[in-house]
Amino acid sequence: MSKIHTFFDENGYYLAKGVFSADEIHSLENEFDRMVRQLEKPNEDDPNHNGIISTRNVQQYSSLWLTALLHNGFLDIAEQFIGPDIVLNHSTLFEKRKTTADTPFKMHQDWSYLPTQQNTMIAGMIHVSEATEETGCLRVYPGSHKQGRLESSKAVDPEFHEKFPFEGATSIEAEPGDVTFFDYFIVHGSKSNHSEQPRKVIIARMFSGKDRKEDIYQFSENLVLRGWNYHTNAATARKAVVKPE
Incomplete structure (x- = not known):
């Protein structure tokens, strides 16, 4: 087991420095920035606006971002956590x-x-800009992934927030080109x-190509970034999977 894998296994995350060059x-x-300009702009004069602009599936906007998801340096690290088949x-x-x-x-x-x-689901957070405490960087509870599936652990569950306050978390500050990988249990x-x-x-x-979603009809690109997807079939390969009657 590599030092990277050992750190991830113990802490539930790993900050990979300089994966992408300047x-x-x-x-x-x-x-x-081009994608952001293409998105509908939020009303930032609204005092309740949370400051977030987001969209899913950047590879549907930009071929360059598809190339980034296939970046060997990026996938070489992901492979250490979930194996050679990466979906x-x-x-x-x-x-x-x-x-x-708030x-x-x-x-x-x-x-x-x-x-x-x-x-086997993990996240790879590609830092396009500097991430600091002031800009609202990722915060984690190292080792919390070992507790597995905790009930009522969504971002809208207040009792969970009382158990895990921001003040007890570790800040992950990063520079452009870094990637933070983290387990979906952390x-x-x-x-x-x-x-x-x-x-x-x-x-x-x-997630691993040897794994599969519990609900195969739940949204998923199922795009194989490396290796093989052992569970794809004619139904799940459709862009929009329709539940049988």
Whole structure:
């Protein structure tokens, strides 16, 4: 077991430094900004606006971002955590802008949103801009993934937030080109951005090709980034899977 795998296994996350070069991240940031311009703009004059601009599946906007998801350095690290068969569930763009509103990303686990049979789902958070405490960086409870599936662990469950307050979490500050990988059992969240600089990330949700979603009709790109998907068939390969009557 590598040092990277050992750290991830013990802590539930791993910050990989400099996965993407400065030139690569510069081009990717240009494409990121282009996607944001294409999205409908929120009403930022609304005092209740949370400062978040987001969309799923950046690979449906930009071929350059599809290339980023296939980046060997990115997948080489992901492979250490889930093996050589890597399937994309979906990707998500988040631009977090300055706001006085409360964060929508209170402490939570990801498993309840997209459970898989073998619990191999991880996230790879590609940092397109600097992530600091002031900009609302990721915060985690190291080792909390070992508790497995905790009940009522979504971002909207107040009792869970009392058990896992922000104050007890570890901040993961990062630079452009870094990638934070984390297990879908780890307790994590992030505060609002209180700086003038937006925080920009792309998150890829990936699972092993030997695993499968518990609900095969739940949204999933099922895009094979590396290796093989052992559970794809004629029904699940359809873009929109229709439940049988």
